[in-house]
Amino acid sequence: IVKYLSFLIHCRIMRPDDANIAGNVHGGTILKMIEEAGAIISTRHCNSQSGEPCVAALARVERTDFLSPMCIGDVANVSAEITYTSKHSVEVQVNVLSENILTGAKRMTNRATLWYVPLSLKNVDKVLEVPPIQYAWKELEEEGRKRYEEQKLERLVTKERNGDIIFPVINPEPYTVGCSQSSLIHLVGPSDCTLHGFVHGGVTMKLMDEVAGIVAARHCKTNVVTASVDAINFHEKIKKGCVITISGRMTFTSNKSMEIEVFVDADPFVDEPKERYRAVSAFFTYVSLSKEGKPLPVPQLVVESEDEKRRFEDGKGRYLQTKAKRQVQMQPLTQQ
Amino acid sequence: IVKYLSFLIHCRIMRPDDANIAGNVHGGTILKMIEEAGAIISTRHCNSQSGEPCVAALARVERTDFLSPMCIGDVANVSAEITYTSKHSVEVQVNVLSENILTGAKRMTNRATLWYVPLSLKNVDKVLEVPPIQYAWKELEEEGRKRYEEQKLERLVTKERNGDIIFPVINPEPYTVGCSQSSLIHLVGPSDCTLHGFVHGGVTMKLMDEVAGIVAARHCKTNVVTASVDAINFHEKIKKGCVITISGRMTFTSNKSMEIEVFVDADPFVDEPKERYRAVSAFFTYVSLSKEGKPLPVPQLVVESEDEKRRFEDGKGRYLQTKAKRQVQMQPLTQQ
Amino acid sequence: IVKYLSFLIHCRIMRPDDANIAGNVHGGTILKMIEEAGAIISTRHCNSQSGEPCVAALARVERTDFLSPMCIGDVANVSAEITYTSKHSVEVQVNVLSENILTGAKRMTNRATLWYVPLSLKNVDKVLEVPPIQYAWKELEEEGRKRYEEQKLERLVTKERNGDIIFPVINPEPYTVGCSQSSLIHLVGPSDCTLHGFVHGGVTMKLMDEVAGIVAARHCKTNVVTASVDAINFHEKIKKGCVITISGRMTFTSNKSMEIEVFVDADPFVDEPKERYRAVSAFFTYVSLSKEGKPLPVPQLVVESEDEKRRFEDGKGRYLQTKAKRQVQMQPLTQQ
Secondary structure, three states: OHHHHOEEEEEEEOOHHHEOOOOEEOHHHHHHHHHHHHHHHHHHHHOOOOOOOEEEEEEEEOOEEOOOOOEOOOEEEEEEEEEEEOOOOEEEEEEEEEEOOOOOOEEEEEEEEEEEEEEEOOOOOOEOOOOOOOOOOHHHHHHHHHHHHHHHHHHHHHOOOOOOOOOOOOOOOOOEHHHHOEEEEEEOOHHHEOOOOEEOHHHHHHHHHHHHHHHHHHHHOOEEEEEEEOOEEOOOOOEOOOEEEEEEEEEEEOOOOEEEEEEEEEEOOOOOOOOOEEEEEEEEEEEEEOOOOOEOOOOOOEOOOHHHHHHHHHHHHHHHHHHHHHHHHHOOHHHO | OHHHHOEEEEEEEOOHHHEOOOOEEOHHHHHHHHHHHHHHHHHHHHOOOOOOOEEEEEEEEOOEEOOOOOEOOOEEEEEEEEEEEOOOOEEEEEEEEEEOOOOOOEEEEEEEEEEEEEEEOOOOOOEOOOOOOOOOOHHHHHHHHHHHHHHHHHHHHHOOOOOOOOOOOOOOOOOEHHHHOEEEEEEOOHHHEOOOOEEOHHHHHHHHHHHHHHHHHHHHOOEEEEEEEOOEEOOOOOEOOOEEEEEEEEEEEOOOOEEEEEEEEEEOOOOOOOOOEEEEEEEEEEEEEOOOOOEOOOOOOEOOOHHHHHHHHHHHHHHHHHHHHHHHHHOOHHHO | OHHHHOEEEEEEEOOHHHEOOOOEEOHHHHHHHHHHHHHHHHHHHHOOOOOOOEEEEEEEEOOEEOOOOOEOOOEEEEEEEEEEEOOOOEEEEEEEEEEOOOOOOEEEEEEEEEEEEEEEOOOOOOEOOOOOOOOOOHHHHHHHHHHHHHHHHHHHHHOOOOOOOOOOOOOOOOOEHHHHOEEEEEEOOHHHEOOOOEEOHHHHHHHHHHHHHHHHHHHHOOEEEEEEEOOEEOOOOOEOOOEEEEEEEEEEEOOOOEEEEEEEEEEOOOOOOOOOEEEEEEEEEEEEEOOOOOEOOOOOOEOOOHHHHHHHHHHHHHHHHHHHHHHHHHOOHHHO
16 A cells, blocks of 8 residues: 555656647656646645645755657656655655657656645645655665755755846847847636645746747757756745746856746735735756757857846856766766 | 527537647547537536526446547537436437538548436535427337436446456566556546536546557557447546546457557545545557558457456457447348 | 836747647637736736726727738747726737747737726626826827727627527538538636636637638638637626537628628526527638638638628628728828
């Protein structure tokens, strides 16, 4: 029974609306599937002991890389597993494989880690306790506790960076930040929401990826795909009936990648006399692909203001840090 | 007025998301349209006499054959007619024609029979009375009563077969049952539901066909289409907020067709402290098509366990029975 | 702050399901985006002063021309601005640009004017007061008042023309009205509705365009696109749970255009013991396009009954009037 509760497999065929014109499935579609699987398995787990019914709400998604493309007609195989539980949160590991149904070939697309918090169904402000899971080895619990402490720290840090607003630019120069920045509005409807009447984290991430994709395509005018998404913290809930504005601007370009910062602002203008607020923000990395699917060089971003220069340097820092981490991970074990 | 209440015509253009990569509209899309038309005409009829307002819920769909393919850009012409009413149920006949809008050519795609039961809008457990319809000939009423008695009997029978569960298989051999079995999870949202807050039968059937299609494509790795669906009984309602797991496994292959058994299990884990339960099950028959739309030979299913062998024989029985019935129907009238 | 409240920019990528087989985005998809932007900006404005919360409901859309085609993969740039406010209504101007993301080329697609009325969130029958806007010049207010008075008059006039019903025709002759007339049913679900539980005007317009497109394609059997939509008045609200029937018939053909009349009838059969009623009606103009996107000659409509002849003449009147207006607008300023 415990095994059944903590594991979940799911598959779905990718449809034309899940993909861009080149047939590559949007990163946002995949993020939405990942979050759905995570929400289902953690909600099921948190309700597995009799007690107050609850819904698991997404608190954080760790950095995710898109390892290989998925195409229209492929079957996405999604598996989710609960890998750690603290008193009030659940860590879920979700893996996505793309399966070419005509050849049977499967490839790993994503390996994502998500954190959920169980909120009482009757009182959304009440966080409930999470039933503990059994670990196969004691080490697994130790490592989980380490990951839990790390993400807790990072969540505190990002709470600070929240003030920025994106203003429209009249007649921007080519390859400047103003030239590619974009925004999208969305009226939150019932099918976007959980049983609590708050937006699913996956819906928000899909819209964020949509804006990031428009920014990237406007900058390099080619077929673009999501390469990775930095860790995202979901500090503020967004209620049904809100209008959300999702804005994106380019912050950094390397030779073959673009970093786009995306903000989500919620405007609860009808339901409550509350101010517009920043609900989420994140960094998306995009690459530009040739018709054969090879990465193309990216036109360099032209930074103008002091703020833009500072953000470019920050982006460069994140880029180099990720690169360094990846090289460490690829070194043979003997050198560690 | 009576004519107007008991007849309904509807058309809709088929979109890319309604179809597979080869451009063939999914059987599930067509089943969903059929059920929508049936639900509307029977709900309208059951509310036609002043009294307690109600919503008609799908109780059963009779076996349906897919007679010819429908493609993206075609117009689906759906017509529905009430053909029999008992004290508490309504029989609806739905016909679907596909219309090539560029040539004007129309072809019969489906001819389906559905049974609905009116449930009070205020109390979903209360079955209301159905206003009687007028029959053009007394024989029509007699034949309807016969069909009504037959389906009532069959509904009792299928209530029994419900226990099976599909387990994941590690490293399955090619063409075995474990190799193609698939499952899909779906969180029931508001747009899946009727005014009562229960899943539309058509939504369930569309998801069932989606899983069956993945099983069939995984088995024969070609373009596959739904050929027929066996009678489906909807014994158990599924409530908004449930997670449903739709699982499919291959049970039988003939030279040119595959039979897939599909189960729907509902997990009402949040709303009520209720156990996971089997809501629906059905057999789908699929064929594999060449690029020219001709049926291809199907790789034979490799059965291993005793259960698989038994299910294969049962499937063969259904296959032969259907084949025999079809030959009787095609004999000239003089021989009957 | 005022500037922020009265201006809104938005972009969205066009997907395969937004378009027909030839890749042209449906006029209805664009009308829906326009109405969403209008609803958001006017709802935001009407809630900008503390007071009773409200939702802005669409009362009228002025005649809209589709100036250039939009294709799958294009980015639709939607901007909305409040251009006039009366005591109880808001005029919104929405512009749509299509952007070819691979070349950066932008073209004006639509320039639409919509009127909204703020309805109390708690009592949908209560019309609230609209906060006044600031005008850059006094002339802008004067012109706005003129437009306000004009549309008020027109709304009274169209309230009359409402009785017509479309009946099915058995074996119609080619190119007759009966040959191409079409209808579509839709069960109003939660995602079609505002916070009040009434259908969004944009959802209705999208369905109307869908039916008009089927009528046009059935008549001329080629790729057809929306050329313009006459002013539409939204007199009657449509509630969640209703079934709506959208019917269309051709009324007039010129050498290169077709006029289609579309009716929306709502059937609130479950919720209230209310009669079926006419909620909206409108005239859509369609053109037929060659593979190169050039307008093709249209087969002439064959009118049979006296009613059809009268409607043809009325349509011709509208056609000539629009043509005359357009010629005036295109004259050089010196001749005015």
